[in-house]
Amino acid sequence: MKVVIIGGVAGGATAAARLRRLNEEAQIIILERGGYISYANCGLPYYIGGEITEKNALTLQTPQSFFARFRIDVRVKNEAVQILPDEKKVIVRRLDDGSEYEETYDKLILSPGAKPVKPPLPGIDGKRIFTLRSVEDTFLLDEFIKRERPKRAVVIGGGFIGLEMAENLKNLGLEITVVERLNQVMTPLDYDMACSVHGYLQKKGIRLLRSKAVTGFEEQEHGISTLLEAGEAVEADLVVLAIGVAPETALAEKAGLELGARGSIVVNDRMETSVPDIYAVGDAVELVHYVSGRKTLIPLAGPANKQGRIAADNICGGDSHFRGAQGTSVLKLFDMTVAATGLNEAAAKAAEIPFDKVVTFSPNHATYYPGASNMTIKTLFDPGSGKILGAQIVGFDGVDKRIDVLATAIRAEMTAADLEELELAYAPPFSSAKDPVNMAGFVIGNILAGRVKQYHWHDLKSLPNDGSVIRLDVRTDAEYQAGHMEGTVHIPVDVLREHLGELDRSKPIYVNCQSGLRSYIACRILAQHGYDCYNFSGGYRFYQLIEHDGGFDEAPAYPCGVKL
Amino acid sequence: MKVVIIGGVAGGATAAARLRRLNEEAQIIILERGGYISYANCGLPYYIGGEITEKNALTLQTPQSFFARFRIDVRVKNEAVQILPDEKKVIVRRLDDGSEYEETYDKLILSPGAKPVKPPLPGIDGKRIFTLRSVEDTFLLDEFIKRERPKRAVVIGGGFIGLEMAENLKNLGLEITVVERLNQVMTPLDYDMACSVHGYLQKKGIRLLRSKAVTGFEEQEHGISTLLEAGEAVEADLVVLAIGVAPETALAEKAGLELGARGSIVVNDRMETSVPDIYAVGDAVELVHYVSGRKTLIPLAGPANKQGRIAADNICGGDSHFRGAQGTSVLKLFDMTVAATGLNEAAAKAAEIPFDKVVTFSPNHATYYPGASNMTIKTLFDPGSGKILGAQIVGFDGVDKRIDVLATAIRAEMTAADLEELELAYAPPFSSAKDPVNMAGFVIGNILAGRVKQYHWHDLKSLPNDGSVIRLDVRTDAEYQAGHMEGTVHIPVDVLREHLGELDRSKPIYVNCQSGLRSYIACRILAQHGYDCYNFSGGYRFYQLIEHDGGFDEAPAYPCGVKL
Known part of the structure; x- marks a missing residue:
């Protein structure tokens, strides 16, 4: 059996190693367009920031080590330029000299990954604009920083890579501006949860511009200007573009493979594409969300690795299934x-x-x-x-x-x-x-169990101000005096029982404390005394974060639908 | 409804608070023999070590604060001395003056906890011997340390409290000897896993005496001698006795409640005892192990709190069930x-x-x-x-x-x-x-899936030494030369394929590497070439820990049954 794998990072490398462990006889070839295989993709920002100091640390596996351990023929700087499914062949270009050759396969695994999104904006190809996806990207940016000693950077995009880069460049002493098209960073979070992150970025001295679309770039002799809507501009020495990734599926499309959401490769749960003997894994494939059951893209290393293993199992006669991904993700930000x-x-x-x-x-x-x-x-x-x-x-x-x-x-x-x-x-x-x-x-x-009802920050604007409802803050005097929601009556929870007479039983009561715990106790007291009452979810602390973020003035990035 | 709770820590305090949240009208009384309620039981060793510096931090709740928030009548230094189930009464002694009174109940919750085991050894009541279960115990030891400035301590027992105390006393600058009756510390671990801990204690400068039973104590003018079997003795300035806890169930026994393992209180999954209207929770009750289904004791804070909540739910007309505990536990040791x-x-x-x-x-x-x-x-x-x-x-x-x-x-x-x-x-x-x-x-x-078979450290002594099996180490030259298992042939995994000719296909091969990963790959290579082979579980690294611990010479603390 001869297996050709296109793409030697994460899913591709995992598939190759698993294939060998399952089948000592198979001929296994990895075609990798870049110069490195199985590299530490997620570590790249930390190399820039100097947390990881050794180039070798990023590229622990080499074609040589992979051959020694697994007898896998790893061909870096070899780009698959065309798949001929009927002939079960791949046309490969040697990037060093441009020459081409054909490679046959019995089974083909596509693990092409995803590429940074680069919208066709004026100036987008400037030499001061960087992306961070490959080892080559990383060394390029690192060399630029060491050579040019930039003082200011603009990071476009407030997602994982954007914020990791903001942290790492900040740690190098640069002034950072993060520009985000949406009203919030980190879209795995809802807007209300992102408010904490906005405040923290500010505290860490990172300037955050939200709801700002970039319209283009103007390169100057000693810098670059990032142009925003409405004529604004941010001056810097370099720009990091981190507005997401798109499946790298031109090859799959040309080969006639069925494509799904955002041009991703459609696979079944055995990681088989629509074309016989071609499997696909990793950031380029469409997958089923484990919770919603909907088709989606989740370009993360964990699912990619699992898919690589599953494709290898099935190629070797197994029957392994990918049961979907749930988008578990984590970001360190300082x-x-x-x-x-x-x-x-x-x-x-x-x-x-x-x-x-x-x-x-x-x-x-x-x-x-x-x-x-x-x-x-x-x-x-x-x-x-x-x-x-x-x-x-x-x-x-x-x-x-x-x-x-x-x-x-x-x-x-x-x-x-x-x-x-x-x-x-x-x-x-x-x-x-x-x-x-x-x-x-x-x-x-x-x-x-119906022991408590709650209300949320986005319900506040629908609360009537005509005296028909009571707003009650049950924190201590000191807490209340340091700041409270407008229109709240103040009775600390520990003396609430003695002051029930001051609260009109015919009116619903909206209760808050600092975090939601004391107000829950207050709600239990009130409910048992016949009041209709609601506990403020997240407490004044959560309210304050959203207020500070301007969330009550601006519409949040998504509509909030839970009703009073 | 009038609910009396005996014991105001963990389970008892949780039950009281939950009762109030569920029922604003109930009369709730906590009888606590000690001077404190709902204190930070698990934090006591860290107060001794100076990690926690404020007395208040240990006793965040007071009878006053509990009354203010929950209108619960907390009576510290009030000891329940007898339960009269037929009359639904408790006889209570005021520890300050020794006077007694009766308290009726509609529902009674027993949360008496567990007490440190104190075997009747000669000298066990000496003034230099301490246990650490209550706030009072803690202040007593703390005052002793501040007054006497001890230089050396013996900690008896290598469980959670023993090792936490060893760490905290060590951090105060004392020389520590831990005496353990078994061959290992930390019995939630099997012997082989405990070996790492033994080595680490040594590295941290803590002397560990294992398989040593204490036979008594001799107090001297300026110290205390801990006597061991075979005439040995350890001199120190103080002794901490931490050999486990026993359910505090004299009261329950006298009241005729059914008792189970080690004198614990028998309850059903609603936390009801054998006597109507009496519930029991916490360290004193027998519970079902979630995995084995067997009756057992698991004196931990997590289950105690959950049980307190469940008892309160059921007293208030709910139907909550405790589905068993699984003994999840964790120790910080430096x-x-x-x-x-x-x-x-x-x-x-x-x-x-x-x-x-x-x-x-x-x-x-x-x-x-x-x-x-x-x-x-x-x-x-x-x-x-x-x-x-x-x-x-x-x-x-x-x-x-x-x-x-x-x-x-x-x-x-x-x-x-x-x-x-x-x-x-x-x-x-x-x-x-x-x-x-x-x-x-x-x-x-x-x-x-049958892709690999394994063997364990305790199988080694059964491996024949007559040349009928091959022992193979697949690590690098440097690793092998730094130490290896006796009788192993050495072929690094990366050149194994070229050296298969040197391995007799008729003999089973027992393979090891450093951690078990490379030897797995070697096993896959060998198995596919027709060898019967076994991967050493845990690798040479694990082997070395056990060897260093003397595990191959001494019988482990439990019999190892997995067969070759």
Whole structure:
């Protein structure tokens, strides 16, 4: 058996190694257009920032090491330029001299990946504009920085690569402006969760321009001007373009393979394309979202690696299936961690999946043990069954742990009741006896059982101001005086029972505290005394983040649909 | 409704707060023998070590704050001395003046906890011998240390409290000797996993005496002598006794409640005892092990809190059930983290549950990103279905995350195939595209599919030395020369294919590398060339830890049953 693999990173390299482990006799050829295989894709920004100092660290595998270990014929700088499915042949170009040759295959695996999106804007090909996808891109930018000693950079795009680059360039001492087309960075997060990130970027001295479309670039002798709508411009010494990636599927298209969303390659759950004996894996393929069941693209390393393994299994006579991806992802941003898994509100709405949500605020470990910090967790769940649909977390230490627990829970189709029961490891340096994930389960459980009703920040503008409802803040005097929502009555929870007489039982009461816990207790007191009451999700702390972000003035990036 | 709760820590305090949230009208009384309620039990060692500096941090809740928030009548230094179930009364003694009174109840919750085991050894009541269970214990030891400025401490018991105390006293500058009756510390771990901890304690300058029973104590004018079997003795200025806890159930016994294992209180899954209207929760109750289904004791804060909540729900007319505990636990030991969940080998054998196991060695995050460290994961699984039965992890950063993911997987009754599919959050500072948990799944998957057979360290002594089997080390020259198992032939994996001629196809081959990965590849090469071969689980690295620990000379603490 002769297997040709097009693309030697992540999915392709994994498939090759697995193929060899399963079949010692197969002839395996990797055709890689770039100069490197199986490199540390996700480490590239950290090479720029100097966290990773050795070039070798990025390229641990070489064609030589891959041959020694696996007897795989890795041909770098060999680009597959055409697939001839009927003849089961690939036409390959040697990039060093431009010569071409044919390679036959019994089985073909496409792992072409995705390329940075580069819109056809004026000046887009300027020498001060960089993308960061390959090792070559990285060395180019690194050399530029060392040679030109830039002082200012514009990063276009507030996603993973954009913010990782903002951090790493900032760490090199550059002044950074991040330009984002949307009203928020990090679209795995909903707008309300992204507000924390906006504030944190500011705190870290990174300038963030949101809702700004780039219209072009003007290169100057000693710099580059990034042009924005309405005549604005940002001057810098270099630009990093990080507005996303698009499946690299020209080759697949030319070969007549069925294409799906955004030009991605359509595969079944065995990673087979529409053409016999051709498999495809990685960032270029369309996949099924594990939670929504919808077709989507999730260009992440984890799914790519799993798909590579599955394609190899099936080529070797196995029957392995890819059951979908859920988009579990994490970003380090200085000391902050931003993570998500499953559906956010935008995705749930797009897939027309009914959901409700809770926002909880929990310490990463026992607060009496030094170094505790809080994280905000937003959990989406099915309002009927309580099944967990998705989670977003913004915080510091321990965020990555909770997103992995929630990702596992989602994979297992767990409900909120299951989260309540999870028995997670507790010692003061690691967690609390009630872990933040348990807490999310408890809060959802209380909602599902009807023990409390809640309202959200985006419900505030619909609250009548005619005196027909009561807004109640149950925090301490000091907290209330330091800032509160407009129009709130103030009764601390600990004296609420004595002051019930001051609250009109005929009016619904909208209660808030700092994080949502004391106001829940207040709601339980009120409800048992016959009041119709609502707990403010996320507390004043969450309100303040959104207020500071201008969220009450501007429409959020997605429509909010939960009704009062 | 009038609810009396005996014991105001963890389960009792949680039950009280939940009761109030569910029922604003109930009369709720907590009777607490000690002077504090709802204190930071698990934080006590860190107060001794000076990590936690404020007394207040340990006792965040006070009777006053509990009354203000929940209108709960908390009576500290009030000891319930007798329960009269027929009359639904409790006789209570005021510890300040010794006077007694009766308190009636409609519902009674017992949350008496567990007390440190204090065997009746000569000298056990000496003033230099301390236990660490209550706030009072802690202040007593703290004052002793400040007053006497001890130089040397003996810690008896190598469990959670023992090792936490060893670390904290060491951090105060004391010389520490840990005396352990068994051949290993930390019995949630199997012996082979505990070997890492033994070596680490030594590295941290802590003297560890294993397989040593204490026979008594002799107090001297300026110190205390801990007497061991065979006439040995260890001199010190103080002794910490941390050999475990026993359910505090004298009261329950006297009241005629059914008792179970080790005198614990028998409850059903609604936390009801054998006597109507009496519930029990926390360290004093017998519970069902979630994985084995056997009755057991798991004195941990997580289950206690969940049980308190469940008892309160049921008292208020709900129908909540405790579905068992799985013993998820974690220890910080200086920079090391030790964690376990589900069944270890000893527990699986005791419950007669068939299992197989894998030992994997994975970095906590991308190795090219600074600060990566490896962790050893031992995963037990059902050899038929691949269902995960338990896991133990020893390592550094990121261990707590993986044990929580595995705890969640066990709760969801996931199989190894499910672990392979888990989509966990990856970015270089947090994990690898194939997370350590995925890796455990892959390795188990390969065993279940028959792609590789393995052998273990405890199989080595049964391997014949008569030349009928081949032992093969496939590491590099440098690795081999730095140390190898006796009797191994050496062929690096990368040149194995060229040297197959040197290996007799009629003999089984027992292969090892450093961690088990390269030897797996070697096994795949060999198996496909017709060899009968076995991969050494955990690699030479694991072998070395056990060898250094003397594990090949001494019988391990539990019998090892997996056969060649």
